Amino acid sequence: xxxxxxxxxxxxxxADQRAVDxxxxxxxxxxxxxxxxxxxxxxxQLRLRRTRLEFPVRPMRRQITQEIEQYTxxxxxxxxxxxxxxxPPAADDPIVALLRVLMEESVDRIFRFLALLxxxxxxxxxxxxxxxxxxxxxxxxIEFLDHLVDPAMREALFPILDEDRFLSAFEEExxxxxxxxxxxRLLQGAIWDHNRWLSVTTLCAVGRLRLxxxxxxxxxxxxxxxxxxxxxxxxxLQLAEVxx
Numbered sequence: 001x002x003x004x005x006x007x008x009x010x011x012x013x014x015a016d017q018r019a020v021d022x023x024x025x026x027x028x029x030x031x032x033x034x035x036x037x038x039x040x041x042x043x044x045q046l047r048l049r050r051t052r053l054e055f056p057v058r059p060m061r062r063q064i065t066q067e068i069e070q071y072t073x074x075x076x077x078x079x080x081x082x083x084x085x086x087x088p089p090a091a092d093d094p095i096v097a098l099l100r101v102l103m104e105e106s107v108d109r110i111f112r113f114l115a116l117l118x119x120x121x122x123x124x125x126x127x128x129x130x131x132x133x134x135x136x137x138x139x140x141x142i143e144f145l146d147h148l149v150d151p152a153m154r155e156a157l158f159p160i161l162d163e164d165r166f167l168s169a170f171e172e173e174x175x176x177x178x179x180x181x182x183x184x185r186l187l188q189g190a191i192w193d194h195n196r197w198l199s200v201t202t203l204c205a206v207g208r209l210r211l212x213x214x215x216x217x218x219x220x221x222x223x224x225x226x227x228x229x230x231x232x233x234x235x236x237l238q239l240a241e242v243x244x
Contacts, residue, residue, distance in 0.1 A: 005038055012042030015050050028059055033195055037109075044112050048120055055116040064113045065156055070195060071106040072159055074099055076186045077202050083183075084209045095208065098201045107160060114149070122148055130161075184213055191221050191233075199224075200232040207236030215240070 008026070011019040023046070026039035046053055078099045082089060089096050115123040126148070129141030142161050146154060190202040203221060206214045218240075221233035 001032070001034070004035055008035065008038045008042050012045045015046060015053075017053055020046055020053050020055060024056060024059060027063065033197070040109060040112050044115050044120065047116050057117060060113050060116050061153070061156075064110055064153070067106050067110045067113065068156060068159055070193065070198070071103060071110070073186065073190055073193065074103045074106065074198065077190050077198075077205060078103075080183045080187060081205045081209065084211065095201060095205045098197075098204075102195070102198055102201065110157075110160065114153075117153075118148055180213070187211070187214055188217055191217060196226050196229050199226075199229045203229070203232040203236040204239070207239030210240045212240075 008023065011022055020043065023039045023043050027036050027043065030036050030039065043055070047055065078096065081095055081099070111123055111127045122144075126141045126145045129137050129144070132138055132141075145157070145161065149157065187202060187206060191199050191206075193199055193202075199221070203218060206218060215237075218233050218236050222230055222237065224230040224233060
């Protein structure tokens with residue numbers, strides 16, 4: 001892993017089109033989330049240093065769409081967790097904290113991908129303004145992005161662009177809570193998500209909530225090919241037993 005990470009950093013320093021092509025391939029297909037993240041950082045570095053390099057538009061758009069879907073999946077898991085928790089979760093609840101981190105990481109990746117398609121300086125400015133405490137500044141940032149991106153991208157970004165709630169969804173009660181069958185499907189999708197940390201966090205949430213309907217799915221996950229996910233599933237089964 002250390003050697004592959006070093007190889008990615010060396011590629012990012014080479015600043016040629018072949019490096020872009022290799023790193024794009026890693027971002028799209030590598031099985032390790034950490035290496036995909038490192039490759040994305042490398043692409044942003046190349047974009048900042050060399051304006052004549054070409055970044056494939058269609059694959060980057062697909063990646064943004066996938067990240068927005070994952071952002072939404074995290075919010076759904078958080079809504080289900082709050083709904084089924086015995087009373088409001090504590091301020092320092094570890095499941096809520098982990099889900100918040102996953103959401104922030106997803107948003108961060110979305111803006112990194114945007115920086116590959118549009119002027120990085122403009123994307124950085126918009127991102128910083130969206131994180132500002134002043135709602136008027138956040139509104140200006142959304143208007144700025146509205147003029148910066150094309151209509152299709154604007155529509156895709158709509159779920160994360162709200163000047164009153166940007167990166168603050170966990171501070172509020174969920175407006176819409178999925179009904180039981182939909183909740184089951186959402187949790188199932190999160191357990192088998194390509195992001196292993198979303199899988200791990202969802203499994204821990206299911207275990208703490210003692211969701212009997214998910215037991216078969218958790219038992220299946222205990223045989224997951226990724227060891228850390230399999231371990232989390234076994235812990236979730238133990239949590240459900242202890243909590244009875």
